[in-house]
Amino acid sequence: MLMLVSPAKTLDYETPLPFDEFTQPELLDQSQLLMDELVDLTPKDVATLMKLSDKLSMLNVNRFQHWATPFTPDNARPAMYAFKGDVYTGLDAYSLKKADVNFAQKHLRMLSGLYGLLKPLDLMQPYRLEMGTKFSNQRGANLYEFWGDRITQKINEEAAAKDVVLNLASNEYFKAVKTKQLKGRVITPVFKDEKNGQYKIISFYAKKARGLMAAFVIKNRIKDVQDIRKFDVSGYKFSPEQSNEKEWVFMRSEQNA
Known part of the structure; x- marks a missing residue:
């Protein structure tokens, strides 16, 4: 099983x-191609493209200009x-032990607008480039x-033997x-919270729940995807009635929130 999660705009x-181990992103040559074009953007360009304030635009222009390989822990x-x-x-x-991190390195991947696909220990320099950004580039109109x-090819290389792709992105x-090119089966967990007697997807809770499930x-x-149905963290419970083959629904009542 290979889990996919989204990146985050906020960085630390x-x-x-906790550990000094690291690996290198496998699609870094592609990142370099993107960065060769991103580095030419002005603060005004970035503000318009990403709908950012002047301050955040300048921050990200500086990030682009200081982005350089090779990546090191420094x-x-x-x-x-x-x-x-x-x-x-x-x-x-930070709560994961060394053995947990080793398992995550094999079974967790982060999708990224700049880096494509990252393993947990892959080094990355700070950036902001959401996948939905309409950045015109040498290959087309967007990312x-x-x-x-x-x-997709990289996921197939890593998930071929793992059979299932757990979509937490x-x-x-x-x-x-x-998805039509994926070799493995895709299962997408959906997290619904009760609000005023109705169960719905609430973005903040759903995002956190994806991390909790990972x-x-x-x-x-x-490793057996069926065991995911046992997920009961923070009051969520699997709902067979709401679920289907592709989407597994987990629900949480207000009293358990």
């Missing part, structure tokens, strides 16, 4: 790392510890056209995966 390059950080958003609050990477089937990022799989060394 300050917290001391100028980059393992992806799992660099991302800091709702998904990563749920994942809680989906830039990546083409490269991300957002629609924006999973759209970069060409941590659940890692800490319990789950």
Whole structure:
């Protein structure tokens, strides 16, 4: 089983790392091609392209201009510890033991607009480039056209023997995966919370739940996808009635939230 999660816009390059091991992104040559074009953007370009404030636009222009290979522990950080958003609050990477991290390195991947596909310990330099950004580049009008089937090919290389792809990513990022080309079966967990007597997807809770499920799989060394139905963290329960072959629904009542 191979789990896919989205990256985060918020980054952390300050917290001391629990381990000093790292790996290199496998699609870094593609990242370099993108960066060769991104580095020419002005703060105004970035503000328009990403709908950012002047301050954030300048920050990201500086990131583009200072981005350089080779990646080392001195100028980059393992992806799992660099991302800091709702998904990563749920994942809680700093609570993972060494054996957990080793398992995650084999079974968890982060989709990325700049890096394509990252392993937890892959070094990355700070950036902001969401997959849905309409950045015109040498291969097309957006990042989906830039990546083409490269991300899908990489997933197939790594998931072929793992049979199942557990999609814990957002629609924006999973759209970069060409599902018809995937060798493995895709299962997408859906998290619904009760609000005023109605069960619905609430973005903040759903993002955190994706991270919680990734941590659940890692800490319990789950390899049989059927065992995912046992997920009961933070009050969520599998709902057979709401689920189908492709979407597994987990529901949480207000009293359990």
